Amino acid sequence: MKIVLIQLVLIGFVILTAVRLLRHRGARTQAVRRVGLMLFAALAVWSILFPSVWNRIARIVGVGRGTDMVLYALVVAFLSFTLTTYLRFRDLEARYTKLARRLALDEVGLPHQSETVPERQEQPYAGS
Amino acid sequence: MNDSRTVHDSTSHDSRAHDTWVVIPLYNEGQVITDVIAQVRGAFDQVVCVDDGSMDDSAELAASAGARVVRHPFNLGQGAALQTGFDYALSDPTMKYVVTFDADGQHQIADAIGMVERLRVGEADVVFGSRFLDERSSPTLGKKLVLRAAVGYTNMTTHTRLTDAHNGLRAISRPVLKQIRITQNGMAHASELVAQIGASKASYVEHPVHILYSDYSKAKGQSLWNSINILAELILR
Known part of the structure; x- marks a missing residue:
């Protein structure tokens, strides 16, 4: 697998955003939201590394x-x-x-x- | 001191005035507010102006004209001002009726007196002013269409039957007033008020009122463009 620059930039951006959101939520943030955010970030990284995952999802839902x-x-x-x-x-x-x-x-x-x-x-x- | 046979000054104690509060939302009406309050105080002793963060000297003028002035720290909107006035009036245990009156001088005090009279004789719990019950008021065609559309929408969504839902002149009795809670800070409060009165099962009647479309009120009043905003606020509430 060959990593291109845009992928690095995007991954860095996603991680930064996730960390910022987690930090700024305060003590009362619900765990569900955090888990959801982690999953979202993981999916984002995953789809940056393997853009074809979107194609697969698209085919499943008929887009x-x-x-x-x-x-x-x-x-x-x-x-x-x-x-x-x-x-x-x-x-x-x-x-x-x-x-x-x-x-x-x-x-x-x-x-x-x-x-x-x-x-x-x-x-x-x-x-x- | 002065001859108060015709002039009701602040010390007159006629019973008809002391159970009624006139609520006037006030926002930048310095040009006319002194006259409006003088006119109102000729018939009603207790006037509360809710100054909604005016940038001119409206609040000072209203106070020196003899109104109690409640001042919002910043502009919140006419709906918020009305609710503040209602809260103030409700804090007076002797209050039985509230009249809402516009600050720009488009309402006639004689109409307000007639409306409170209808509450007093027990004809209804709420009296709405309507400019469409007779031919005295002459809104422009565009304004007429917008008002008709607005009242059509209000009737449709609130199960009430009114001819003019966006009239600032109303008379409301205490038990109904206690149930009203305006949350629409902007101009959509008129429909919200009707909706809450409709939901409270209070009895209501309409009273023919004369809206005076002076050059001043025309220049200050709702533009047709603003009716689009009102519609949007109503739908997005």
């Missing part, structure tokens, strides 16, 4: 060529990435909205608590 198969997989992966990112952002938005609302309401106090006009400053909570 013409391995390159097409990779493209389809990429499209699916990209769409799922877009979706999870969208959901995560929406979740984040809901959180900071709650936080901002709480801040705003605390700043102004309860309706009949003070008759003064609120300024942008801390308003002590007179918990009578």
Whole structure:
């Protein structure tokens, strides 16, 4: 087997990405995700060394060529990435909205608590 | 001090005003907000403006016009501002009704009074303002089509029957308000509100209101392009 430069570059890239992802996940990362990531990385290395594996997969699922198969997989992966990112952002938005609302309401106090006009400053909570 | 036979100043204690909070989402309306609040306070004592991170002096003007001002630390969107106003009103145990009112001066206070009156006599739990029940409002053709499409979509997805779902003038009674939780920060909140009211099985009626399309509100208001954004927000919720 003859290793070409592009294969080395790609393998290095995959390993770096996997390591980075593992490192940045923190303590609560689920083991399943890690195993999945390892498998994915292994598959990536495998398919770099033996590009024909994609051809075999493509033939099994009835797609013409391995390159097409990779493209389809990429499209699916990209769409799922877009979706999870969208959901995560929406979740984040809901959180900071709650936080901002709480801040705003605390700043102004309860309706009949003070008759003064609120300024942008801390308003002590007179918990009578 | 002054002659308050016709003017309701902040010290007037007419009972009709004290169980109602008028919620006004406020975002960069410095030009008109003083007049709008003065007009509202002629009929309702308790006005809460939710300043949604305005870049102009809207919040200060609203405060000096006599409104309570709740200030978002940064811009969150009109839906978020409404919910903040609802939370504020709900923290007042004597509140029975809430009116949502636009800050740009396109609503008439007489309509709001009529709507609260219908809540008060127990006609319904929620009163929606509709500009399509009579001929007073004259939206442009494009706007009319967009609003019709929007209400068609809302009716279809929420099992309600309304003629104008995207009207900022509404009157809501306390028990219903407690069940509402707007999560759509952007403009899709109008449909979300209708959906939640529909799901709560609250009774609702529509009230004919006059939308004043002044040059100011036309320049500030929703462009047709934005209706595409609203539609997208609705579908992607």
